[in-house]
Amino acid sequence: MSQTLFIDGKWVGAKKGETRQIINPYNQEHIETVSEGDREDAVRAIAAARRAFDDGEWANTPGLERGNIVLKIAELIRRDHEELAELESLDTGKTIEESRADMDDIANVFQYYAGLADKDGGEVISSPIPDSKSKIVREPVGVCGQITPWNYPLLQASWKIAPALAAGNTIVVKPSEITPLTTIKIFKLMEEAGVPEGVANLVLGPGATVGDELARNKDADLISFTGGIETGKKIMQAASTNVKKIALELGGKNPNIVFKDADFDVAVDQALNAVFFHAGQVCSAGARLLVEESIHDEFVAELVKRAKKIKLGNGFHEETQSGPLISAEHRSKVEKYVEIGLQEGAKLETGGKRPEDPELANGFFYLPTIFSSCTSDMRIVKEEVFGPVLTVETFKTEEEVVSLANDTIYGLAGAVWSKDIEKAERVASKLRMGTVWINDFHPYFAQAPWGGYKQSGIGRELGRMGLEEYTEVKHVYRNTKPAAVNWFKA
16 A cells, blocks of 8 residues: 555655555554655646646636535445445554544545535625725635645544635645545545546645645645644744635643532533543543632542543443543643642642553553643643643632633633533633533534634634535726826827
8 A cells, every 4th residue: 555645646655755654543553554654746747736626627617516526535435334434543553433433524524515615696885986986806716735644634634625626626635644544535535526627635644744844835736734733833933935815723721620519420521521532532621620729529539430440442442431542642742741740739639650451552542541630730730631631720709710711822712510500601701712502512503603713723613614614705996988088198
């Protein structure tokens, strides 16, 4: 499987012949060998996308026709649903149940944008100037570089690919170098669906070369990135070379607020799901729990009791509730943060180590971990751990919890739990976050925009706004009775 770059409608190997071994994080077994591209391959792919946009027909293809092709991709995803889910679980270690749900969502995203492809016919403006007509139209941006993360490889790719194609752009996609398998598969499905040569290009390889070229190259008109905040800042700097459009989703440190009048059992259950789903490797994970002081002790005790029962294991086993972390490197990062938490004086309630089960010894597993006695000035509270680590803080008043929740550089998502809906709505309105859930955690869908305030990113994915990110706005003005101005008289 070494020819795994897709450039200008052809499957090719990396120019320098480099390859990468893809391993299963559950047991480190070799899954596949793929091509490892570099800057030169990225340049080739961008050039192909440029030609396809400037000289090809895709940008001018009627929206209905583009939509039909995007819809065909959705149908092919549903056809190959199980194969895709299995590949995703092999690649990431997540449970097969999670991967199946992801594939359902991915098909829905392609279907949603297929339906929007021909729905924006522009807007007629009532011109204040006599004898004139004015309209606003949206046109594709051009060549779009798209960099996707390892935690939701195909889901995050779909959020970028589907709207970009529906809007008439050409794309160059760079998945995480450690989780490329489902992205390779989706490109085969796009080829089958009839996406024209050069419109969709795939380059595997490191961010330092392939990703940097996508951000820096002057023939790329837009760069969309999902990942860590430090990499996002580098992409912003690189993108300034030609002032290209940027869209960034950079994670969060998301507060989960529980008032004393919340449904106790449901709030405990959802607090566990908020932080330990996919081993905490979720940008919107509720890793920061804020509990009203009067119920703190009881709430934490129940959390700890249930967290100890979480079943770690092989994602393909039905009884498994959570899989491994993605890599040895990432587990080391999580372990360092746990050490920092202990040094800062946080109280370790459970976890804080690797599991002792010999069946898990070859995988990158880490026990669900809960810290209490946390304060907002601790690094373990402020910084994104991106693992199965929960910090618990207390509050006494509505005003205090709003202040604590907003005391962060991030603003991706948060949740409020209370039976007093007026209070919950009031708190939600004061949270500076792109998504706020009331009496729930994690739901998202294709129809609603996703993105964050502050350093959680720039722009929005999903919803109609996710399509608009891939368009430029043009004002077309027409004088219906042209006449000389006579400003400069002969």
